[in-house]
Amino acid sequence: MTIRVLIVDDQAMVRAGFAALLAAQSDIDVVGQAEDGRQGVELGRSTHPDVVLMDVRMPEMDGLEAARQLLDPPPGVTHRPKVLMLTTFDVDDYVYEALRAGASGFLLKDAPPADLIAAVRIVAAGEALLAPSVTRRLIADFAKQRPAQRRDPALKLNGLTPREAEVLELIARGLSNQEIAAHLVLAEQTVKTHIGRVLSKLDLRDRAQLVIFAYEAGVVVPGDQ
Amino acid sequence: MTIRVLIVDDQAMVRAGFAALLAAQSDIDVVGQAEDGRQGVELGRSTHPDVVLMDVRMPEMDGLEAARQLLDPPPGVTHRPKVLMLTTFDVDDYVYEALRAGASGFLLKDAPPADLIAAVRIVAAGEALLAPSVTRRLIADFAKQRPAQRRDPALKLNGLTPREAEVLELIARGLSNQEIAAHLVLAEQTVKTHIGRVLSKLDLRDRAQLVIFAYEAGVVVPGDQ
DNA sequence: CCCGGGCTCATACCCCGGTATGAGTCACCC
DNA sequence: GGGTGACTCATACCGGGGTATGAGCCCGGG
Known part of the structure; x- marks a missing residue:
């Protein structure tokens, strides 16, 4: 051959x-x-x-x-x-x-x-x-x-609870509050509550900035869906 | 040696x-x-x-x-x-x-x-x-x-005009409409108009999804400010 | 010269998203 | 048992963001 x-x-x-x-x-x-x-x-x-x-x-x-x-x-x-x-x-x-x-x-x-x-x-x-x-x-x-990006469960999500981290990721996937609620089987208000806490913990303003944070922190990575 | x-x-x-x-x-x-x-x-x-x-x-x-x-x-x-x-x-x-x-x-x-x-x-x-x-x-x-990311001036911004691309990037930096308007010396409504067109051209829903698109398309890259 | 596209802006409307407040359940721990 | 923190949800408010429509300006090309 x-x-x-x-x-x-x-x-x-x-x-x-x-x-x-x-x-x-x-x-x-x-x-x-x-x-x-x-x-x-x-x-x-x-x-x-x-x-x-x-x-x-x-x-x-x-x-x-x-x-x-x-x-x-x-x-x-x-x-x-x-x-x-x-x-x-x-x-x-x-x-x-x-x-x-x-x-x-x-x-x-x-x-x-x-x-x-x-x-x-x-x-x-x-x-x-x-x-x-x-x-x-x-x-x-x-x-x-990708500096020594340890893949441990807790990234550097400044003290986010598991649920909050979950919500953050869904936001970073582009879901609306309604969609997140459906996805996690929650009331929309509950989603809002979580988001509110995440925003204050991370000292950010809105979901757009959350998406930025997610990419910068490696919560989500370009090109993996 | x-x-x-x-x-x-x-x-x-x-x-x-x-x-x-x-x-x-x-x-x-x-x-x-x-x-x-x-x-x-x-x-x-x-x-x-x-x-x-x-x-x-x-x-x-x-x-x-x-x-x-x-x-x-x-x-x-x-x-x-x-x-x-x-x-x-x-x-x-x-x-x-x-x-x-x-x-x-x-x-x-x-x-x-x-x-x-x-x-x-x-x-x-x-x-x-x-x-x-x-x-x-x-x-x-x-x-x-980083799939075949052409580095030419025009990325793959599905026919975005220069101004629209500029607005997109500022959104991906986390700015609000007001801040973008101030930054580009525009009326806030003008910014909204641009964003509206970008959203429809890219077939997206809101600024959060725009941020996602910006990262996925390489308009902005994690870790460069 | 006129046409079209890019850019600008106004007015008006609506709803999603974010805030505030309060409260109930559950699990865990001292 | 009382306290704490995570998680849940309700009601209520409002402001930013997105939509719709219409319009004026400027420029380059047919």
Whole structure:
């Protein structure tokens, strides 16, 4: 079972180098080469590679956009290759863009050839791999935006009772007082009472500020419903 | 300049294996071995290693807690080693805990010896490195919680006008209509008009849901004020 | 030139949300 | 047994928020 690889890079010499390197592996087939993003997307659709080596900076359509199109195909297109991004420069925002788009890896072109080959195999296997400097950034970012967020029952809900915390979460989900009452099988007034206490305990004004607090305190987290 | 390494693992054979492997490298010194977390923290403080190889599961004090203590030292202790977590099992929540605590890497013990050696060097150099399966999880998580968030001027604010977007952000900061009016030098009614249009465009009900939308869409981000 | 969209504002209405006050039940603890 | 705190609910008030309607201003584009 050979790994089908598509190489997308605007520099002919780079393409040739990678192609030669990879084609020399018995388990890897280079099924195509493209010199810009647009062509890369086309070839990606027609040659259905397992792995696309994608340069970041390219004329016509950059690697990020091309990766997005390959990874989020229009209805009808079923094939989704793995994308391994490559860059000459020591990264920056590109990385995050690429990862958000669903890329499986991010390597610097100055990596040892053996690393590149290993990377292709890893990515083809459904795993992922990043250049060490990229990994460091990602971890730092990850740690920063969720600083040692202990998941204990009691967050830092300044002395909220369980019931109050429950109400707070429902508010942060966008429910009205009536809906909360229905949800918890309570009278609407009871809900109001709880909310009143929460507001005073947290020193806030209205439910909009409660929602803000919930997000900032990690009671709810963007993207989990 | 040799790399000073401390090995923390409850299995004597594992310690011996790693020690032999690493000590054979000319640029690596094994400066100590510990068989549980508590001892690991002690030795970490006294032998000031550059890199700590830390097993996750251990009696007495697990690797996570030990890593936390080494990476977030009490006042007075200035030394902060890099921590490279090791595990036998294919990971889970441990990973996230470890990364939040500031670990520089996470490897599976079944990785090739050459990988372990390379990892020590990478981590010592201030970079980071993860096992491919871990990398995949981290990326997936990263991509999920910030889904393809285009950073262009226009987010995905379903056709909001600039003014409307501005109002939305102020709502997401917790301001009342009056305060928004004052802030933008407008009549309160004008603010209401804008909000009304935003609500209908986004198909939402009230300002609380607007706040939720703002966080989910990345108009505002937890922890940036 | 006129048309449309973005922005502004007024008047008027209604209801949800938040406040105030008081009170009843239950569980737990000294 | 009395006290405390969590939870429940009622009645009553009112002000902010959201809706509806209509209108004027300015700008850029057909």
